[in-house]
Amino acid sequence: MQSRRSFIKASAVTAASLSINSPLPPTLSSAVAEKPNPTILLRSSWNDKNIGDIGHTPGTLRILERHLPQAKIILWHASPRPVTEELIRRNFPKVTIVQGEFAGQNTSAEVMKAFESADFYIHNSGMSMNYGLFNYDWGSVMSSLTPFLYCHEKGIPFGLYGHSFDKFAPPSDLLFRDVLSRAAFIYCRDSESVKHIKELGFKAPVMEFAPDGCFGIDVRDEEKGLAYLKANALEEQKFLVVVLRTNTPHLGSTGQGNLMNPAQTPEKKAEDQKRLDKVKALITHWVRTTGHKVLIAPEALKETVYGKTMLYDTLEDDIKSKTVFRETFWNADEAMSVYARAHTIFGMEPHSLIMGLATGVPIMHARPVAHGRKGWMFQDIGLPEWLFDIDEAPASALQSTLTTIVKEYPAAKQKVQKAMTFVAQRQKATMDQLGKILSKSS
Incomplete structure (x- = not known):
């Protein structure tokens, strides 16, 4: 220093x-x-x-x-x-x-x-x-x-x-x-x-x-995106996308870590566990109330590893059978082609959510406030009810909001359209x- x-x-x-x-x-x-x-x-x-x-x-x-x-x-x-x-x-x-x-x-x-x-x-x-x-x-x-x-x-x-x-x-x-x-x-x-x-x-x-x-x-790779959906039996508007951000270092990192990729202290591991328990509960709630599938997708390359060991592998068998874990990273155009067919996207980082909104898909952002002011952008474009502090919001609040999106889906889609009109x-x-x-x- x-x-x-x-x-x-x-x-x-x-x-x-x-x-x-x-x-x-x-x-x-x-x-x-x-x-x-x-x-x-x-x-x-x-x-x-x-x-x-x-x-x-x-x-x-x-x-x-x-x-x-x-x-x-x-x-x-x-x-x-x-x-x-x-x-x-x-x-x-x-x-x-x-x-x-x-x-x-x-x-x-x-x-x-x-x-x-x-x-x-x-x-x-x-x-x-x-x-x-x-x-x-x-x-x-x-x-x-x-x-x-x-x-x-x-x-x-x-x-x-x-x-x-x-x-x-x-x-x-x-x-x-x-x-x-x-x-x-x-x-x-x-x-x-x-x-x-x-x-x-x-x-x-x-x-x-x-x-x-x-x-x-607005870029798309429809060939790769549609092939991925077909290979994993993900039906249009019948799957929830979940995007993680964990307190884990970059793959191969030997440094002391920083804000977005911190060192693995006991406190950071406990924080991850508390957050992922809420995400796990949301996935379980989705599967058991809708019967539809979940895609755990990576926003950062490192989550192709940590997302599996820290979340996917911990799911109960009946939930895991309805959950797809994306093991390889992807380019933004393939991701856009997949996100465009999702029902809703839940994320702890904002940019997959931005991509979802750009294709007309409702989103939920449960961000760590310590990651900075950027999360407030969703409030600024008119979506405050879909913005959460992952460390403060109870699991029940996340589940309730997702249930409302499901029950009032046309209204949720209109809300996205209104927000994107303001963005434009x-x-x-x-x-x-x-x-x-x-x-x-x-």
């Missing part, structure tokens, strides 16, 4: 390079206004081992293509993302993908060329703009902030799309506030994050709620704002 003194020294050096007291750059350079087909550079795709980190990318790309069809889009992957890239090349043939670091002398030539051609730079949905939430690694913070500094110096407008903000350990708030206040917009995927950055004194001209980019996802309105508003910046009409 970095000492406070070394942190302050590093921050001072960075601040000096920024010319902290200089006026903010113009929102739009004159070169942008003259271009009929502007170039948008999107940084995205944080991980190939988590379906949410895959799903952000096709979702935001679709939003951009739908609302700004004249724009050229360059997708920047700081590290190779072969799973995501396969998906993007199949579904977005016009998008150019560049790879490499933005780090001084080690900066990739194709990444630098992409920045030189960019008329706007977007940092996509996630929670990377935090310090002290996952760790105190100043280098990882600067890997996110440095591109913004370059944009500031070159007069390239930039923004953050569908982000969550949870922690700026002192004195990092000073630097984050200065750098991000220079953004053309900061769109937060939950209203609690908007409130947080405003309380900290961030001063970007637009700081509003806008849904996670994953809400724009917010997406359009964000793209209208970006369009104004690109056309210099604001």
Whole structure:
């Protein structure tokens, strides 16, 4: 862990390079206004081992293509993302993908060329703009902030799309506030994050709620998805999907763990047991009241192991006979084709649920509150009754809500439609704002 003194020294050096007291750059350079087909550079795709980190990318790309069809889009992957890239090349043939670091002398030539051609730079949905939430690694913070500094110096407008903000350990708030206040917009995927950055004194001209980019996802792999459903006798609208998030490390991890993948302490194991007892009770309730099947699906690669040993293997035999456990990880398009046929999706992580909503399927989100503000997005889009604290909500409350969805299914589907109509309105508003910046009409 970095000492406070070394942190302050590093921050001072960075601040000096920024010319902290200089006026903010113009929102739009004159070169942008003259271009009929502007170039948008999107940084995205944080991980190939988590379906949410895959799903952000096709979702935001679709939003951009739908609302700004004249724009050229360059997708920047700081590290190779072969799973995501396969998906993007199949579904977005016009998008150019560049790879490499933005780090001084080690900066990739194709990444630098992409920045030189960019008329706007977007940092996509996630929670990377935090310090002290996952760790105190100043280098990882600067890997996110440095591109913004370059944009500031070159007069390239930039923004953050569908982000969550949870922690700026002192004195990092000073630097984050200065750098991000220079953004053309900061769109937060939950209203609690908007409130947080405003309380900290961030001063970007637009700081509003806008849904996670994953809400724009519409990719499908019908061949694989339908084959999987058939092989496992999962009938359309007759199975419940269950998505876990356990207190377990990444597969093969030897580190001390972090917020999302903690070290295996007795306390964390007990917390998992308490949570999974509620999930197990929900599965049992579903099977015994509806007679239908359950699919335990992975949002993260590691749950293809832990979900089996910690949940599936513990089910009673009659329940297990009605439960399918997905043992292999999948790409977002196959998952979308399966989720679209589900009755309801229950999850402890949000992105499989977002994919379900995008296909019109009701959801229930029982999240660990400690995982951050992102869970509040479901309340923000009008679904508060489907949002739970997994550690506080009794098992009976989860079962009761699922029973209501089953009994009032047409009403539940209408609720999804209403929420997604609101999502679409917010997406359009964000793209209208970006369009104004690109056309210099604001």
